[in-house]
Amino acid sequence: MKLSTRGRYGLKAMFDLAQHAGEGPISLKSIAERQDISEHYLEQLVSGLRKTGLVKSVRGAQGGYVLGREPSKIRVGDIIRVLEGPIAPVDCVSEEDPECCEKADYCVTRTIWEKVRNSISEVLDSITLADMIQDAAKKENERKYYMYYI
Amino acid sequence: MKLSTRGRYGLKAMFDLAQHAGEGPISLKSIAERQDISEHYLEQLVSGLRKTGLVKSVRGAQGGYVLGREPSKIRVGDIIRVLEGPIAPVDCVSEEDPECCEKADYCVTRTIWEKVRNSISEVLDSITLADMIQDAAKKENERKYYMYYI
DNA sequence: GGATATCTTATTAAACTGCTCGGAATTTGT
DNA sequence: ACAAATTCCGAGCAGTTTAATAAGATATCC
Numbered sequence A, B: 001m002k003l004s005t006r007g008r009y010g011l012k013a014m015f016d017l018a019q020h021a022g023e024g025p026i027s028l029k030s031i032a033e034r035q036d037i038s039e040h041y042l043e044q045l046v047s048g049l050r051k052t053g054l055v056k057s058v059r060g061a062q063g064g065y066v067l068g069r070e071p072s073k074i075r076v077g078d079i080i081r082v083l084e085g086p087i088a089p090v091d092c093v094s095e096e097d098p099e100c101c102e103k104a105d106y107c108v109t110r111t112i113w114e115k116v117r118n119s120i121s122e123v124l125d126s127i128t129l130a131d132m133i134q135d136a137a138k139k140e141n142e143r144k145y146y147m148y149y150i
Numbered sequence C: 001g002g003a004t005a006t007c008t009t010a011t012t013a014a015a016c017t018g019c020t021c022g023g024a025a026t027t028t029g030t
Numbered sequence D: 001a002c003a004a005a006t007t008c009c010g011a012g013c014a015g016t017t018t019a020a021t022a023a024g025a026t027a028t029c030c
Helices: A005-019 A028-035 A039-051 A076-084 A108-125 A130-149 B005-019 B028-035 B038-051 B078-083 B107-127 B131-147
Strands: A055-056 A064-067 B055-058 B064-067
Touching: A005 A039, A005 A064, A005 A076, A005 A130, A005 B107, A028 A039, A028 A064, A039 A076, A055 B005, A064 B038, A076 A108, A076 B078, A108 B005, A108 B131, A130 B107, B005 B028, B005 B038, B005 B064, B005 B078, B005 B131, B028 B038, B028 B064, B038 B055, B038 B078, B078 B107
Parallel strands: none
Antiparallel strands: A055 A064, B055 B064
């Protein structure tokens, strides 16, 4: 039940883009440095994000990437689905075209995996990049407050 | 974010044992046949379940396995943790000895994975083998009711 | 034209998955 | 005592996936 680096790195990259929203195109190189990810590997991940419109690219010198829409309109679930595929602890409860066995109708374990899938989707779809930015600001504030009392 | 066959097969096997609770030791061979799993492979999975006390073994002819405690006292989460390891979408939020990076304190993506982990644990720990038996009986009843009206 | 980027495809080493195989140890029934 | 049934244990292995790396083509700015 592990997420691969695709989802992890991809979300970090998207969060990085959200933090720099409005600053023009952000190069993969700078993202890779800040988030400590291989630039070439990141290219592959971002390729998928571009094809689904979650980011837009600007080619050439001073080029880079910008978010495809407002941070508040991009859910973490949107990103994870692009990078990791449809959310599904097992294939027979996949969000899209599930490959079911013939026992699916009365399979008791299957209903469990459905519940797991739903709870994961619910969490990931309840958080947007805007929420993450807000959360980061809050954490930063708490840190400052803590420092003040030392 | 996929479960391996270890967790899937293991849960099926435990459910099978629960369905035959009170009938004495159940052989792996019969479980493997009913659940359509390789017997040798199942051996490996059950080995872990035995070591943690979720099942007890009876060696020799007419031997087999029985549940280590009442079905109502065995949660799905207990089984999955034995077979798949601690629940954690990423290592830094593992239920036991998480391997954190130095940014863990203020990492925004980490809090997301924590929420995912908690929601998964909550689902898996809210369902016991007894619940599954009850669910199966309910499904069977519905099927009969449906047949009656045809 | 040169520097800076994004794109695209191919290759790869290592790890993981899902088994299979062989055999030892233990118990039951004849 | 012996055969059959069964759990136990460890090794091996083919295929897939992961996480990169590499090399170059293409586009844009200055």
